[in-house]
Amino acid sequence: MRLDVITLFPELVSVPMGTSIMKRARDKGLIEFAAQDLREFGLGRHRQVDDTPCGGGPGMVLRPEPLFAALRTVHTPQSRVILMTPAGRRFDQATARRLAGEKHLIFISGHYEGVDERVTEHWVDEELSIGDYVLTNGTLAAAVVMDAIVRLLPGVLGDDQSSVEESFGAAGLLEAPQYTKPAEFEDMPVPEVLLGGNHAKITAWRAEQALERTRRNRPDLLKDAGL
Numbered sequence: 145m146r147l148d149v150i151t152l153f154p155e156l157v158s159v160p161m162g163t164s165i166m167k168r169a170r171d172k173g174l175i176e177f178a179a180q181d182l183r184e185f186g187l188g189r190h191r192q193v194d195d196t197p198c199g200g201g202p203g204m205v206l207r208p209e210p211l212f213a214a215l216r217t218v219h220t221p222q223s224r225v226i227l228m229t230p231a232g233r234r235f236d237q238a239t240a241r242r243l244a245g246e247k248h249l250i251f252i253s254g255h256y257e258g259v260d261e262r263v264t265e266h267w268v269d270e271e272l273s274i275g276d277y278v279l280t281n282g283t284l285a286a287a288v289v290m291d292a293i294v295r296l297l298p299g300v301l302g303d304d305q306s307s308v309e310e311s312f313g314a315a316g317l318l319e320a321p322q323y324t325k326p327a328e329f330e331d332m333p334v335p336e337v338l339l340g341g342n343h344a345k346i347t348a349w350r351a352e353q354a355l356e357r358t359r360r361n362r363p364d365l366l367k368d369a370g371l
Contacts, residue, residue, distance in 0.1 A: 146176040148218045149286050151253040154179035156283040169300045185210040203257035211263045222247045224269045228282030229254040232271030237312035244296040253282035320353035
């Protein structure tokens with residue numbers, strides 16, 4: 145998979161994409177990544193990328209010319225262009241799984257008061273938001289979305305089953321609580337069922353705990369699943 149991010153702040157996305165699991169995925173050749181600095185496509189001596197909104201109002205809007213130029217350098221027939229914006233559809237695990245099947249994703253990082261709508265109309269395949277709040281720019285949001293997608297690619301995680309059994313996995317519930325050694329810490333023991341070696345009982349316990357955690361923290365997931 146190839147990933148391109150068009151942004152005014154390439155360092156905000158280059159660091160997370162060069163760290164930990166994302167770095168290993170790149171080193172193994174499972175993904176290609178590039179951050180395209182929008183300022184390089186800016187207009188005039190000062191590399192202008194924004195201007196005041198038509199019709200008035202506060203803030204600045206990213207101009208179409210730099211974005212069109214940047215997109216033309218990276219877009220291919222296999223590309224899917226995603227605009228990160230608070231006005232987009234909320235990103236979730238199902239969307240991550242769908243996008244993990246794409247060959248080339250291009251992320252436009254919204255900034256200021258957004259991007260000229262002509263960019264959206266001509267280039268953008270879908271608009272995404274990572275939550276009902278506003279960030280200073282969409283680059284951090286793009287990094288979050290890419291991380292969620294890349295870890296679903298075969299061979300990225302040490303155990304591909306990890307992405308199935310985690311929160312929002314195949315069952316659609318939150319993941320059950322996890323414990324590790326020691327078996328007792330400051331008078332707090334690991335649940336006995338996890339130490340007994342009976343895998344059927346462990347599976348049943350985890351299913352019960354996942355349901356309870358989901359009921360407590362995200363009851364909306366149970367409603368969506370009809371539970």
